[in-house]
Amino acid sequence: MNRQALHDLKRQIPLLDYLQAHDWRPARPLSRGRWMGLCPLHEDRQPSFLVDPHKDLFYCYGCGRGGDVIRFAELYHQVKFPQAVALLQQWHGLPPLLHEAAGFYRMQLHRHSEAVDYLYQRGIRSPELIEHMRIGYAPGGCLRGWLTQLGYPLQALRQAGLITASGYDAYTHRIVFPLDGNLYGRSLSAAAPPHRFLPGAKGGLYAWEQVRQCPEAILVEGLFDYAVLWQTGFHNVTCAMGTQLNAYQFRQLCDGVRTIYLTFDADNNGSGPCKRSRTGLENTD
Numbered sequence: 061m062n063r064q065a066l067h068d069l070k071r072q073i074p075l076l077d078y079l080q081a082h083d084w085r086p087a088r089p090l091s092r093g094r095w096m097g098l099c100p101l102h103e104d105r106q107p108s109f110l111v112d113p114h115k116d117l118f119y120c121y122g123c124g125r126g127g128d129v130i131r132f133a134e135l136y137h138q139v140k141f142p143q144a145v146a147l148l149q150q151w152h153g154l155p156p157l158l159h160e161a162a163g164f165y166r167m168q169l170h171r172h173s174e175a176v177d178y179l180y181q182r183g184i185r186s187p188e189l190i191e192h193m194r195i196g197y198a199p200g201g202c203l204r205g206w207l208t209q210l211g212y213p214l215q216a217l218r219q220a221g222l223i224t225a226s227g228y229d230a231y232t233h234r235i236v237f238p239l240d241g242n243l244y245g246r247s248l249s250a251a252a253p254p255h256r257f258l259p260g261a262k263g264g265l266y267a268w269e270q271v272r273q274c275p276e277a278i279l280v281e282g283l284f285d286y287a288v289l290w291q292t293g294f295h296n297v298t299c300a301m302g303t304q305l306n307a308y309q310f311r312q313l314c315d316g317v318r319t320i321y322l323t324f325d326a327d328n329n330g331s332g333p334c335k336r337s338r339t340g341l342e343n344t345d
């Protein structure tokens with residue numbers, strides 16, 4: 061990536077937006093539009109993290125670290141420079157409207173005990189995991205009001221598939237996982253189709269940027285499989301969101317030399333595709 065492309069990426073992602081999307085809150089205003097807040101990079105008791113939105117720079121008086129949005133992504137996600145750039149590109153790829161929707165769903169999660177109970181029952185118990193996967197909940201019936209009040213036209217909501225043609229929230233009583241340019245919704249109710257995506261591509265392999273440098277990777281079928289493995293300490297997991305890899309996911313999986321463990325369900329749904337995926341991978345040697 062050349063200097064100009066890096067410059068463009070930084071211009072597209074204001075540091076303050078990125079910080080706030082990662083739950084950073086300004087605590088106290090300073091002169092020249094700067095802010096102080098708690099440092100997200102170390103255990104901070106009193107605000108020592110300074111953000112200058114005009115220069116797009118941060119500095120922490122506690123841990124002494126500072127820099128631009130790429131440096132922040134490196135430190136925050138504990139990745140090297142190229143992965144930080146890739147994470148930012150991926151983050152930027154999710155259109156602002158889906159960001160808002162995902163943020164809204166995240167706010168709803170802890171307000172609805174049925175959602176938290178469901179996660180608990182599926183083995184998702186760690187707050188770090190919920191934070192890591194940015195898991196939310198769509199109660200239904202209130203996203204439209206929230207987004208239109210923010211100024212998004214109804215037409216845009218329909219186009220994104222967030223609202224049905226008749227004007228209702230498309231995701232109702234669903235656990236929501238933000239993907240790369242899409243949102244996956246898992247129904248709580250057995251009466252509704254279990255899996256739902258917004259129209260458009262389901263995107264690449266889940267959390268691939270965090271996995272691709274690992275010499276060994278575990279590929280699972282669903283996001284709940286991913287969640288349970290991640291929670292038990294396997295962070296080299298990725299997920300295809302279904303039993304079929306799309307061409308993009310397949311290319312990602314084969315973009316380097318690595319051992320891949322396929323752990324698809326051992327039922328009729330899982331074993332066939334697993335065999336097919338394995339054959340595909342062997343053929344690319």
Ligand SMILES: [Zn+2]
Pocket residue numbers: 099100101102104109120121122123124125
């Ligand atoms: Zn700090």
